[in-house]
Amino acid sequence: MRFTLKKDKSGVVIVGVEGQLIVGNRQELKQKVLEALEEGSRKFVIDFSKTGYIDSSGLGVLVSLSKKIREQGGELRLAGLNADLQTLFELTKLDTLFAITGTAEEALAAF
Amino acid sequence: MRLDVPSDLGMVGDAVELVATHLPPGTLSPRRISFNLRTALAEALGNAIRYGNGEDPDRMVRVYVELRRDFVRIHIDDDGQGFDSSRLPDPTHPDNLEREYGRGLFVIRHLVDDVAFNEKGNGICLTLRAG
Numbered sequence: 001m002r003f004t005l006k007k008d009k010s011g012v013v014i015v016g017v018e019g020q021l022i023v024g025n026r027q028e029l030k031q032k033v034l035e036a037l038e039e040g041s042r043k044f045v046i047d048f049s050k051t052g053y054i055d056s057s058g059l060g061v062l063v064s065l066s067k068k069i070r071e072q073g074g075e076l077r078l079a080g081l082n083a084d085l086q087t088l089f090e091l092t093k094l095d096t097l098f099a100i101t102g103t104a105e106e107a108l109a110a111f
Numbered sequence: 112m113r114l115d116v117p118s119d120l121g122m123v124g125d126a127v128e129l130v131a132t133h134l135p136p137g138t139l140s141p142r143r144i145s146f147n148l149r150t151a152l153a154e155a156l157g158n159a160i161r162y163g164n165g166e167d168p169d170r171m172v173r174v175y176v177e178l179r180r181d182f183v184r185i186h187i188d189d190d191g192q193g194f195d196s197s198r199l200p201d202p203t204h205p206d207n208l209e210r211e212y213g214r215g216l217f218v219i220r221h222l223v224d225d226v227a228f229n230e231k232g233n234g235i236c237l238t239l240r241a242g
Contacts, residue, residue, distance in 0.1 A: 001124060020149070023157035024123045053146055055153040056214035064211045084146040091221050092214055093203040 003029055005036070012043040012108055018050040021058030030061050034068065042074035045107040049080030059094060066098065075099075077107040112176040116156060118164040118189075123156045130176060130185070138183055138241045147222040148183070148239055154215045155187045155235050163189025163233055182224075185237045193232025 001019025008014060013036045021029060033044060046062070048054070062078070069076045077099045081089065089095040101107040112133060116126045127149050134144060156172060164170035170190045177184040200207055202214040220226050225238040 020124060020153070022123060022127075022153045023161070024121045053150045053153070055150055055157060056212075056218050057157060059214055059218075060211035063209055067209060084142070088150075088218070091203075092218065093208060097208055 001025055003032055005032055007041070008108060010043075010108075010111070011041065012045060012111060013041045014045045014047055014104055014108075016047045016050060020053045020055075021048075021051060021061070022053070022055040023057035026057050026061040029058075030065060033065050037069060037072055037074065042069070042072065043111050044069060044074065044076045045104050046076065046078050047080045047104040047107075048078065048082075048085060049104070051080070051082075051085065054085060054088060056092075059088070059092060063094070063097065075111065077101060077110065079104040079107040112174075112178070114174040114176075116160070116172040116174060118160045118166050118168060118170045118172060120157060120160055120166065123153055123160065126156055126174065127152050130174065134176075134183065135178065138178065138180065139239055140242060143239060143242070148185075151219045151222045151237050151239075152185060152187075154219050155185070155237060158215050159187050159189035159191075159235075162194065163191030165191070180241065182238055182240045184239075186234065187237070188229070188234040191233045193229075195232060196228055 004016035006014050066076045079101045080103060116122055130152060131144055131149050159172040160166055173188045175186040196216060199216055202217050223237045224240045227236040
C-alpha cells in the first residue's frame with residue numbers, strides 16, 4: 001500500500017491511494033495532504049481507482065481532511081471509487097458529504 | 112487457522128492479507144474476500160487493538176478462522192474489559208455525519224452476514240456465508 005502525490009498544471013493536488021486506506025496508514029495520508037495544504041495548495045483530488053478497500057478509519061480521515069480543507073477555503077473531491085467502495089460511501093451516507101466523480105479527470109474538470 | 116496479532120495498528124494490513132490470502136477458494140467469492148472480508152476484518156482488528164488492548168505492545172489480539180463448506184467464521188478476541196455494542200450512536204444521523212469516528216461496527220454489520228459478541232464484550236465473531 002502506498003500513496004502517490006502529484007500536482008496538475010493548474011495546481012490541483014492529486015493523491016493516489018494504492019492498496020487500502022485503513023487504520024494503519026490513514027495518518028500517512030493525513031500528513032501528506034496537510035503538508036500540501038500548509039504549502040498553500042487548496043484543491044485536492046483523492047484518486048481511489050487503485051484502492052482495494054477502505055475501513056471506517058479511512059473514511060474518518062477523509063471526513064477530517066474535508067473539514068480542514070474547507071476551513072482553509074479549499075475543496076476536496078474523491079474519484080475512482082469502484083462499485084463496492086461506492087456502496088460503502090452510500091451506506092454510511094458519506095456520499096452526501098463528498099463530491100465524488102468517476103475518474104480523476106472528471107474531478108479535475110469540475111474545479 | 113489461528114493468528115496472534117501484536118497490538119500495533121500498523122500490523123492490521125498484513126494480518127488481513129495473511130488471512131485473506133490463505134483462505135482456500137470455493138466458500139467465498141473472490142469479491143467477498145477482496146472487499147467484505149478484508150474490510151470487516153480490518154475493522155474488527157483495528158477496534159480490538161485500539162479500544163480493546165489500548166495499543167499495549169504486551170497484549171495480543173487472537174484471531175481464529177473457522178472454515179466450513181457453508182461459511183467462514185472469524186473470531187477476534189482482545190484482552191480488554193469489553194464494551195456494550197448496543198449503545199453506539201447512529202453514524203448516519205446528520206448530527207454524526209462529520210464525526211471522524213464511530214462507523215466501525217456499523218460497517219462490519221453491513222458487510223458480513225452475522226455479528227456476535229461474547230458475554231464480556233471483548234470478543235467478536237464475524238460470519239460470512241458461502242457465496
